[in-house]
Amino acid sequence: MTMPSSDPLGSPLKTGSDIATSLDAHLAQPAVILPTGPGRPSHRMPEGPELHLASQFVNEACRELVFGGCVEKSPVSRNPEVPFESSAYSISALARGKELRLTLSPLPGARPPREPLALVFRFGMTGSFQLVPSDALPPHAHLRFYTAPPGPRLALCFVDIRRFGRWDLGGEWQPGRGPCVLLEYEQFRENVLRNLADKAFDQPICEALLDQRFFNGIGNYLRAEILYRLRIPPFEKARTVLEALQQRRPSPELTLSQKIRAKLQNPDLLELCHSVPKEVVQLGGSWTPGTQRTLHLQTRPLQGHEGHREAFLNRLQPRCPRGPASTRTQKLPQSLTQGRGGGDQHPQAAAEPERPRLTPHPWSLRGP
Numbered sequence: 001m002t003m004p005s006s007d008p009l010g011s012p013l014k015t016g017s018d019i020a021t022s023l024d025a026h027l028a029q030p031a032v033i034l035p036t037g038p039g040r041p042s043h044r045m046p047e048g049p050e051l052h053l054a055s056q057f058v059n060e061a062c063r064e065l066v067f068g069g070c071v072e073k074s075p076v077s078r079n080p081e082v083p084f085e086s087s088a089y090s091i092s093a094l095a096r097g098k099e100l101r102l103t104l105s106p107l108p109g110a111r112p113p114r115e116p117l118a119l120v121f122r123f124g125m126t127g128s129f130q131l132v133p134s135d136a137l138p139p140h141a142h143l144r145f146y147t148a149p150p151g152p153r154l155a156l157c158f159v160d161i162r163r164f165g166r167w168d169l170g171g172e173w174q175p176g177r178g179p180c181v182l183l184e185y186e187q188f189r190e191n192v193l194r195n196l197a198d199k200a201f202d203q204p205i206c207e208a209l210l211d212q213r214f215f216n217g218i219g220n221y222l223r224a225e226i227l228y229r230l231r232i233p234p235f236e237k238a239r240t241v242l243e244a245l246q247q248r249r250p251s252p253e254l255t256l257s258q259k260i261r262a263k264l265q266n267p268d269l270l271e272l273c274h275s276v277p278k279e280v281v282q283l284g285g286s287w288t289p290g291t292q293r294t295l296h297l298q299t300r301p302l303q304g305h306e307g308h309r310e311a312f313l314n315r316l317q318p319r320c321p322r323g324p325a326s327t328r329t330q331k332l333p334q335s336l337t338q339g340r341g342g343g344d345q346h347p348q349a350a351a352e353p354e355r356p357r358l359t360p361h362p363w364s365l366r367g368p
Contacts, residue, residue: 046123048182048217049280051095054129058093058102061131062156066107067091068148077142079167082119087111088148091156097180097216098122101171104145118171124164130157143167181217182281185274188216192270193246201239208238209273218273222280226272245270 046054067089071082088110094101100123105116121127130138134146134153141157142165158165168174179187192214195201200211209215209223218226227234232241245268267275 045125045219046098046127047219047222047277048095048097048180049222049277051098051100051123051217052182052277052281053284054123055093055095055100058091058129058156062091065091065154066148067104067145067156069146071104072144072146074140074142074144077163079142080169082117082143082167082169084114084117085112086114091145095180096173096183097177098212098219099173099177101173102167103171117169119167119169120171120173121158121167122165122174124160124162124166126159126161127165128159130159131155132157177212178214178216181215181273182277188214188274189270192242196239196242196246201237201242203238204235205232205238205241205269206234215273217277222273222276225276226269229272229276230269232269241269 068087070085073079073081084104086104086106088107090105090107092103092105094103100121101118102121103116103118106114130141132138132141132155134155137144137155138157138159140161140163141155141159142163143158145156147154158167178191179185181188195214198214200214201208203211206223206227209218209226210220
């Protein structure tokens with residue numbers, strides 16, 4: 001799939017290189033991103049870049065197609081019915097942050113006469129769009145739009161295995177979501193820096209980055225990449241990290257080209273919130289499970305912040321297996337209290353044996 005020339009993010013999609021086979025070699029190289037598309041959905045929770053790529057796919061796949069008839073919803077979906085019927089209509093899409101608007105527009109002369117209808121989708125954990133033959137619908141196709149005759153009948157399907165995705169009628173973006181980090185960068189930056197007094201920025205930066213009121217489009221793997229590139233400890237207070245950006249001013253002695261070069265070579269956190277999703281779009285999709293880029297923040301200690309690293313790992317461990325109460329009750333690790341800078345150490349902590357190095361696990365925290 002190639003990127004339309006009118007796309008606001010620019011250049012055509014690229015293909016990543018092979019994934020490094022050893023962990024050491026992998027950590028020394030940049031992340032690898034493989035393209036996604038119809039029949040090849042991303043294995044990660046959809047974030048801003050995936051929604052943008054989904055809108056690209058819908059617009060390209062449906063540009064020459066004419067749809068007709070009713071919109072069909074699966075009986076198991078709890079989302080609303082879509083009361084739309086037309087003998088001939090087109091479909092277009094627009095993404096903003098973690099939402100996608102699908103517009104159904106009747107063609108001239110279509111029956112019955114009616115106004116266009118817009119739906120706003122949120123993909124949840126496994127949502128995607130696929131265009132398939134109508135007699136070979138994929139499992140979990142919860143909303144289906146069929147093409148009109150003549151010609152082979154196709155179906156544009158919203159596929160959602162885990163059924164956390166939602167659609168709403170009316171076409172309004174969800175209230176409270178901030179500007180899109182991809183397409184509304186200036187408004188996004190202003191919205192964050194203007195609202196640093198908000199209690200959301202009392203949280204650690206790793207949690208604040210998931211707040212869609214301010215970081216609309218940022219999710220789990222994106223926040224990991226951004227914090228890793230800047231070597232920011234994940235439990236640093238968000239306000240402390242972001243207040244420094246208010247004082248950042250380029251030297252007036254620099255020329256315009258020097259200012260641009262300095263910004264590209266030394267981007268700040270908010271600039272990476274825009275440029276990293278843009279990289280993902282240009283490369284065609286999110287990092288694949290084989291790259292485990294989201295683990296770099298945990299597997300590479302930050303000098304002087306080993307406690308932070310341990311705390312982050314502890315917080316992200318899977319649930320303890322079921323067993324006797326004595327084995328399920330565990331003392332708070334000393335590294336956890338030290339890393340977060342809070343709480344008194346357990347009086348017996350010094351006598352406990354050193355904890356073995358933890359094995360990183362995929363992140364379990366998810367953005368909305």
